Each structure stands twice: as C-alpha cells, then as structure tokens.
Amino acid sequence: MEDYKYLFKVVLVGNAGVGKTCLVRKFTQGIFPPGQSATIGVDFMIKTVKVGDDKVKLQIWDTAGQERFRSITQSYYRSAHAIVLVYDVACQPSFDCLPEWLGEIEQYANRRVLKILVGNKVDKGDEREIPERIGQSFGDANAFDYFLETSALDATNVDTLFHEVATRLTVDMKRNDDQYDKYKDDRGGKSNQTVTLWDRATTQANTCCSKHA
Amino acid sequence: MAQDALPTDFDVIVLGTGLPESIVASACARSGLSVLHLDSNDYYGSTWASFHLKSIGEWADEQMKDTNGTDGNPTADFSHHLLPGERLELVSPARRKVIKNVQHSWHVENAPQPPAAELKEEKTTATVGEPNDSVEQSSTAAVESPTVPQETQLAPTDAKDPQTTTLPSAETTVPSAETTVPSAETAVPRWTRDRVEKDWRRFNLDLAPKVLRARGPMVQILCQSEVSRYAEFKCVDRFLCSGEHGNLHQVPCSRAEIFQTDAIGVMDKRRLMKFLTFALNWENEPEEYRGFEDKPLKEFLESKGLTGLLQSYISDTIASLQTNPNTVEGLRAVNKFLTSVGRYGNSPFLWTLYGSGELPQCFCRLCAVYGGIYCLRHSVDYLIINGDNRCTAVVTNGQRINCQFLIADQSYLPEEFVHQRKSVTAVQRAVLITDRPLEASDDKEHITLLNLANDDNLGTVHLLEAGFGACIAPKDLYVVHLTAACSSAYNASIEQPLSKIVHKYFSTSDDVTSDNVASLANRPRLLWILYFDVVTEMDVNKETIPSNIGVVCLPDATLDYETTVESAKELFALFWPDRDFLPFALPKEEEDEDEAQHEDVAGPENTQTEQSSTADTAENSTEHRDEAKAESVTEAKSE
Numbered sequence: 001m002e003d004y005k006y007l008f009k010v011v012l013v014g015n016a017g018v019g020k021t022c023l024v025r026k027f028t029q030g031i032f033p034p035g036q037s038a039t040i041g042v043d044f045m046i047k048t049v050k051v052g053d054d055k056v057k058l059q060i061w062d063t064a065g066q067e068r069f070r071s072i073t074q075s076y077y078r079s080a081h082a083i084v085l086v087y088d089v090a091c092q093p094s095f096d097c098l099p100e101w102l103g104e105i106e107q108y109a110n111r112r113v114l115k116i117l118v119g120n121k122v123d124k125g126d127e128r129e130i131p132e133r134i135g136q137s138f139g140d141a142n143a144f145d146y147f148l149e150t151s152a153l154d155a156t157n158v159d160t161l162f163h164e165v166a167t168r169l170t171v172d173m174k175r176n177d178d179q180y181d182k183y184k185d186d187r188g189g190k191s192n193q194t195v196t197l198w199d200r201a202t203t204q205a206n207t208c209c210s211k212h213a
Numbered sequence: 214m215a216q217d218a219l220p221t222d223f224d225v226i227v228l229g230t231g232l233p234e235s236i237v238a239s240a241c242a243r244s245g246l247s248v249l250h251l252d253s254n255d256y257y258g259s260t261w262a263s264f265h266l267k268s269i270g271e272w273a274d275e276q277m278k279d280t281n282g283t284d285g286n287p288t289a290d291f292s293h294h295l296l297p298g299e300r301l302e303l304v305s306p307a308r309r310k311v312i313k314n315v316q317h318s319w320h321v322e323n324a325p326q327p328p329a330a331e332l333k334e335e336k337t338t339a340t341v342g343e344p345n346d347s348v349e350q351s352s353t354a355a356v357e358s359p360t361v362p363q364e365t366q367l368a369p370t371d372a373k374d375p376q377t378t379t380l381p382s383a384e385t386t387v388p389s390a391e392t393t394v395p396s397a398e399t400a401v402p403r404w405t406r407d408r409v410e411k412d413w414r415r416f417n418l419d420l421a422p423k424v425l426r427a428r429g430p431m432v433q434i435l436c437q438s439e440v441s442r443y444a445e446f447k448c449v450d451r452f453l454c455s456g457e458h459g460n461l462h463q464v465p466c467s468r469a470e471i472f473q474t475d476a477i478g479v480m481d482k483r484r485l486m487k488f489l490t491f492a493l494n495w496e497n498e499p500e501e502y503r504g505f506e507d508k509p510l511k512e513f514l515e516s517k518g519l520t521g522l523l524q525s526y527i528s529d530t531i532a533s534l535q536t537n538p539n540t541v542e543g544l545r546a547v548n549k550f551l552t553s554v555g556r557y558g559n560s561p562f563l564w565t566l567y568g569s570g571e572l573p574q575c576f577c578r579l580c581a582v583y584g585g586i587y588c589l590r591h592s593v594d595y596l597i598i599n600g601d602n603r604c605t606a607v608v609t610n611g612q613r614i615n616c617q618f619l620i621a622d623q624s625y626l627p628e629e630f631v632h633q634r635k636s637v638t639a640v641q642r643a644v645l646i647t648d649r650p651l652e653a654s655d656d657k658e659h660i661t662l663l664n665l666a667n668d669d670n671l672g673t674v675h676l677l678e679a680g681f682g683a684c685i686a687p688k689d690l691y692v693v694h695l696t697a698a699c700s701s702a703y704n705a706s707i708e709q710p711l712s713k714i715v716h717k718y719f720s721t722s723d724d725v726t727s728d729n730v731a732s733l734a735n736r737p738r739l740l741w742i743l744y745f746d747v748v749t750e751m752d753v754n755k756e757t758i759p760s761n762i763g764v765v766c767l768p769d770a771t772l773d774y775e776t777t778v779e780s781a782k783e784l785f786a787l788f789w790p791d792r793d794f795l796p797f798a799l800p801k802e803e804e805d806e807d808e809a810q811h812e813d814v815a816g817p818e819n820t821q822t823e824q825s826s827t828a829d830t831a832e833n834s835t836e837h838r839d840e841a842k843a844e845s846v847t848e849a850k851s852e
Contacts, residue, residue: 194445197446
C-alpha cells in the first residue's frame with residue numbers, strides 16, 4: 001500500500017517523431033528506446049515523484065500514434081492536468097505545427113490546464129533549426145506556463161521537466177484545497193460523485209501495456 | 214501533423230468512427246489484426262458524436278445542405294490500381310445521408326447592450342483566469358446594468374415567468390415575495406444568447422445519448438478491455454415518471470427511497486416492495502404470473518393491486534428497457550433494472566461524463582494503443598471488388614490500400630450493395646438547452662431519466678437531462694435529450710412530433726397563451742433547440758454485398774447500449790469465430806509500485822468538488838469494486 005497525495009494526468013502532444021515516447025520512457029524507466037519508429041502498445045506510464053514532503057503520482061499519457069494523421073481523440077485531452085507540447089529543435093515543420101496543436105488544446109482541454117512547451121533533441125547540436133530564444137518567445141507569446149529544452153538521448157532536463165510539472169501542479173492543487181473548503185459547503189457533496197469503472201485488479205499491473213515488452 | 218503515406222496492406226479497414234465500428238476496430242486490433250480506421254469527417258463518432266455548441270451548429274448546417282448533386286465524385290481514373298478481374302465500386306456517402314429533418318433555433322435574444330462592452334469584460338476575465346463562478350457574476354452584472362430601467366424591473370418576474378401578472382392577486386404574492394430575495398443568489402439568471410454562446414466549449418451535445426446499465430454488456434466490455442480507464446461516469450440519480458395529470462413524480466428506486474417517499478401511502482409501499490422482491494426472483498415463481506405471460510404487463514400489475522402512480526413507477530420507469538412489454542418481457546426488464554441497482558450506487562444506469570460521444574473515441578484509443586492507424590478527414594472514393602465478389606481494397610486519396618475485411622456503416626456502401634427499404638424507420642431526436650432542471654425539488658444537481666411512455670403516437674420517448682456535473686453544460690445550464698423511435702409511418706415532412714413534448718414540459722417565449730398557467734411558472738425555459746431524425750432507408754442487399762464486408766448499425770432509440778454491443782459482438786464473431794472478443798488484458802509485472810487506495814482522476818475543473826467526496830466514494834465503491842474484481846478473476850480463470 002503506497003501513499004500519495006495527488007495523482008495527476010499529464011498528456012503529451014506534438015508531431016510524430018519529435019520524441020514524446022522517448023521522453024516518457026527516459027523519465028519513467030531510464031531507458032532510451034533505440035530505433036523506435038512509431039508508438040505501439042504504450043497507453044500511459046506512471047511514476048511517483050517527491051514534491052517537498054509529498055509523494056505525487058504522475059500518470060503520463062502518450063498519443064498512441066494517433067498524431068500521425070492528426071487524428072487525436074478529443075477524449076485524450078479530457079481531465080488532463082497538464083499538457084506537454086513537444087517539438088523537435090532540429091525539425092522546423094514540427095515547430096511550425098505548434099499553432100495547430102494549440103488550437104486543439106484550446107478546443108478540448110480544460111481552460112486552466114498547465115501548458116508546457118518542450119523543444120526536444122537538443123543533443124543534435126549542428127542540426128538544430130530552432131534557436132532556444134525562438135522557442136522561448138513562442139512560449140511566452142502563447143501563454144505557456146513553462147518552456148524548456150530537453151534531450152531524451154542524453155537525459156538533459158528530462159527529470160527537470162517532469163519535476164517541474166509535478167511541482168507546479170502540486171502547488172496549484174494545494175491552493176485549490178484551501179479554496180475548496182469554503183466551496184464545498186455550497187454544493188450538495190454527494191451529487192458530484194464520479195464513478196470509475198476501472199477495475200483495480202488489473203489496472204495496477206498494467207500501468208504500461210506494451211505489446212513488445 | 215506531417216502526413217505520412219499510409220501503409221498499403223491491412224487485415225481490416227474500418228470506415229466510419231461510430232460506436233459499433235469502433236468497438237469492432239478495437240476488438241480486431243486487440244486480437245492482433247492490423248487495422249486502418251478511416252473517417253471522412255474531421256471529428257470522431259459519425260452519427261454517435263458529441264459536439265460543443267459551435268461545432269453542432271456547423272454539423273447541423275452541413276446536414277441541411279442539399280446533397281442531390283454529384284458532389285465530390287472523383288474524376289481521376291483509378292483503373293490502373295486494379296488487378297485482373299477486379300472492378301471499382303463508387304462510394305458516395307454524401308448521397309446517402311442518414312440525418313434528416315434538421316432544424317435548430319434560439320429562443321432567447323442577444324443581450325441588448327453594445328457588444329463592445331462585453332468583449333472587454335471577456336478579455337479581462339480570460340487573462341485573470343479566475344474560476345468560472347466569479348466570471349459569471351461579474352459579466353452578468355455587466356450585461357444587466359446598462360439595460361433600460363423597464364427591463365430591469367421586469368427581470369425578476371420574467372425569470373419566473375411573464376404569466377404571473379395575469380394571475381389572481383393571491384398567487385402573485387408568491388413570486389413577488391421571491392423578488393425581494395437578492396437576485397444574484399436565488400433568482401434564475403436571465404440568460405441571453407450571447408451569454409450561452411460565450412461558454413460554447415463547455416457543452417457536449419450528443420447525437421446519440423445513451424446510458425450504461427451497470428450489469429449490461431457495455432460496462433462488461435469496458436471493464437475487461439480496460440477501455441474504462443479512458444472515461445469517467447456518473448450515476449443517473451433521478452428517475453421521473455409522468456402521473457395522471459401530466460405532473461412529474463420522482464420514482465423511488467431503492468428500498469430506502471421507497472420508505473422515505475411521501476408520494477405513496479404505507480399500503481402502497483408494501484405492495485411495491487412485495488412486487489420488487491418478487492421481480493428479483495421472478496423466473497423461479499412462474500405461478501405468480503401464470504395466465505398473464507403474453508398479456509400486457511399492465512394487466513398483471515393491476516391484478517396485483519398495483520395501480521395509478523405505482524403502476525407508472527413500474528411500467529414507465531423500472532421496466533424502461535422495454536416498450537409496451539407483455540408480462541414476461543416486462544418482468545425481465547424490471548429484473549434487469551433491479552439487479553443493476555447497487556453495483557455503482559443507488560442507480561442501475563451510468564452516464565458518460567463529457568457526453569456519449571466519448572465512448573467511440575475510447576474504443577478508438579484502445580485500437581490505436583494496439584497498433585491501429587487512425588485517419589480522420591480521409592474519404593474513401595472507391596471499393597475494389599474482385600471476381601469472387603470480395604472486397605480486396607479501398608481507394609482513398611488516390612492510394613490503393615488492400616484489406617482482408619471491410620467494416621463500414623451503411624453510408625459508406627456503394628449503391629449496388631443496398632436496396633430501398635419497404636418501411637423506413639427513424640429515430641427522432643431533440644436536443645435542448647434549458648435554464649433549470651425539470652421538477653427541481655432540491656438543490657442538488659441530478660442526472661435525470663424520464664420515460665414518457667406512449668405519449669400520443671410516438672411510442673416511448675426517453676428524456677435524459679443533465680448539466681454541469683455531467684460535464685455537458687456550463688454551470689446553471691441544462692441539456693435535455695429527447696429520443697423516440699418512429700417505426701412504420703415515418704414522414705419527414707410533418708412537423709416535429711417531439712415539439713409537442715417540448716411545449717408540454719418547457720416554456721418558450723411564444724408560449725404566452727398556454728392554458729396551464731400555474732404549472733408554466735415552474736417549467737424550465739427553453740433557450741436553444743435542435744431537432745433531427747436518424748433515418749434508416751436502406752437495407753444491405755445480401756445478394757450483392759461481398760461476404761467480407763461487415764455493416765454496422767446506426768444508433769437506435771433504445772436507452773442503453775445493449776443492442777449496440779451485441780451487434781458489434783455478433784459481427785466480430787461472424788468474421789473471426791476463433792478469436793476472443795475484447796478479452797481481459799493480461800496482467801503484466803511492469804511496475805508493482807501502485808498499491809494505491811484510489812486512482813480516480815478528476816479533471817482540474819471538477820477537482821474541487823471531487824476531492825472531498827473521494828472519501829465516501831472510495832467507501833461506497835469498495836464493495837462493488839471488490840465484486841467486480843472477483844468477477845473478473847473468476848471469468849479470467851475460466852478462460
């Protein structure tokens with residue numbers, strides 16, 4: 001039996017091939033899966049991190065390849081606490097598509113979702129096409145809460161990224177907790193119950209269901 | 214978003230992302246088959262989709278377009294794609310639209326003041342990022358204050374109803390007493406069109422609203438496939454039935470509710486309890502209903518002294534899965550209802566948060582997780598049929614893609630494979646946005662089901678009402694779905710038959726001359742409405758259709774998902790008799806660190822409300838979770 005204070009749903013979006021799955025794998029499992037073409041069999045991964053004295057669980061969802069033909073389901077964005085939008089610093093088209101992704105986030109995600117912009121593959125050095133300040137200024141101009149450059153290959157900023165997500169969400173949630181104590185008196189508590197059909201017997205063992213694993 | 218080229222060979226190609234084809238697609242991928250899932254629309258769900266307020270308007274306008282022309286027929290020559298003995302069959306979904314008779318209209322005006330003021334208001338609130346509550350308050354003030362004095366005076370009574378002025382003085386004191394209460398708190402906010410539209414993205418309006426029965430096949434496949442992790446649900450927690458004078462009554466469904474209700478006397482309570490206890494075990498007590506088997510349920514109930522309101526409780530609500538049942542069908546339905554109560558709380562039915570359009574998407578995600586490839590905005594121009602009358606490939610965006618099997622909804626079928634039905638059937642739908650719940654009896658927000666059995670000639674009409682708590686409407690607004698089956702005499706030219714019901718239970722601005730003034734005051738005010746019909750005019754032509762094409766059904770008028778899931782199951786079993794349909798996921802020893810108490814994910818917007826109830830949710834649900842666990846364990850073993 002493990003104790004944790006919060007569970008957050010973090011979803012990754014961005015063009016195919018920008019390294020979303022690698023970021024998650026590097027963070028959750030410490031490995032960089034070589035030669036992976038498209039994501040198959042990865043649903044979501046769970047990793048517990050510490051924020052101050054609290055244990056916080058991150059449930060990190062991958063796109064299941066649906067971004068390849070721009071066909072991500074709206075339901076993917078539901079209930080997300082944070083959205084990490086990833087581009088490849090060595091791939092101009094992946095940066096050029098950011099406004100389209102933002103449009104989708106605007107339509108389907110919660111308006112108060114934490115938005116993080118990530119330029120991945122900084123290890124590519126010479127091949128870089130997007131300077132850091134361009135990414136930063138895009139992030140500033142579009143109300144992202146945080147911008148960061150990473151490399152899943154050499155682990156640059158990977159832990160920092162997800163710790164930052166966890167910290168910001170935790171701080172936010174704690175503030176809400178205080179607000180909530182006043183709020184709940186106005187509403188019939190019980191009528192707001194959500195039913196989760198999710199059967200725990202199998203869930204725990206299946207935090208990642210990989211076909212290949 | 215880069216558009217790769219599609220692979221050229223698949224085991225299964227699925228056309229359309231409606232619910233049954235998405236279930237089949239996920240079952241195929243889960244079973245190891247390669248799946249390509251195409252949809253010509255830019256949204257998931259086909260005729261099972263949910264839309265927010267902006268896109269449902271676009272959808273409605275699209276459906277109303279005249280499609281008689283040969284629009285979009287591909288002009289390019291695709292014969293070079295053909296192998297010897299193959300032929301092309303033209304697909305033209307635009308010519309076989311299943312949505313007819315679409316009308317949508319607003320029943321409130323825009324706010325009277327210049328829009329510039331409100332735009333400013335909106336901008337400031339957006340940057341501040343305050344919770345919705347305070348935004349609502351402040352913008353209301355902005356809307357209300359510049360109006361002419363006359364209007365503001367009218368506002369409080371208008372919110373109740375303009376009719377009050379025509380009432381005798383004794384009655385008018387009631388609403389006027391209410392007007393003294395600070396309007397910000399109790400008075401129903403006075404809605405304007407722009408205020409409703411401002412929150413467009415908070416609406417999730419279903420084309421095919423349905424509920425899940427706790428022990429029905431949908432819940433079962435969701436749990437065993439773990440698709441359930443992609444969605445959240447709430448209990449349908451209020452059941453209404455229509456009494457003798459058209460008044461609405463709340464139906465007690467559990468033992469506790471029956472004992473608490475004031476609506477029926479002690480003797481009636483006893484009779485009701487006795488009947489429900491019997492119905493739980495009806496199959497073992499055939500002597501109880503001997504002689505009534507084929508007679509209407511109504512007659513059997515009367516023989517047991519269950520009349521009036523009690524009968525309405527049972528036949529309209531508890532036996533709601535059946536229309537005009539005979540005694541055996543009725544008892545079976547009552548039994549289904551009762552045995553589903555308690556698994557997820559005091560209700561047999563669950564509502565999908567964010568709307569019923571989530572479910573097809575959830576199955577699509579499972580399919581994608583198991584390797585299925587997804588392409589929206591991909592219309593199919595041709596099917597390629599070989600000399601043995603099998604579909605060997607499709608042509609999409611000029612590319613030939615081979616398949617072993619094809620699954621499609623009927624709108625994707627070439628003319629040659631369908632024939633005109635003798636009797637057209639239709640599901641008639643109305644979607645309403647209202648300002649308050651029907652029969653509001655307490656402050657709690659509910660998800661409500663009301664069956665209007667045999668209302669005139671419509672057959673059973675299901676009414677589902679939900680709001681903010683079900684994640685389908687902004688705060689203080691409600692969405693009402695009416696669904697009716699119209700079998701034999703469907704006639705698209707007659708006025709919407711559902712409009713009668715709308716006018717009976719909801720007030721519109723044109724309602725001023727209504728006869729029943731007293732009850733009018735409590736009726737929810739209709740703000741916006743959409744009518745449409747889902748029409749089945751074609752049947753599959755079994756003589757001409759290739760044997761490897763599976764055709765899925767359109768949404769029917771039933772309340773739950775039983776027929777849909779069963780039809781998907783049958784189709785899968787027909788084509789792949791040796792494969793398991795959405796079997797239990799195999800447990801993996803990946804990370805065993807997650808022995809946590811509760812993992813319910815609450816969206817940030819709900820978190821505040823969710824958090825406190827987590828404790829009793831967990832408590833309440835421990836029991837049924839254990840039960841579900843036990844079930845799944847035994848079933849997994851038996852495999």
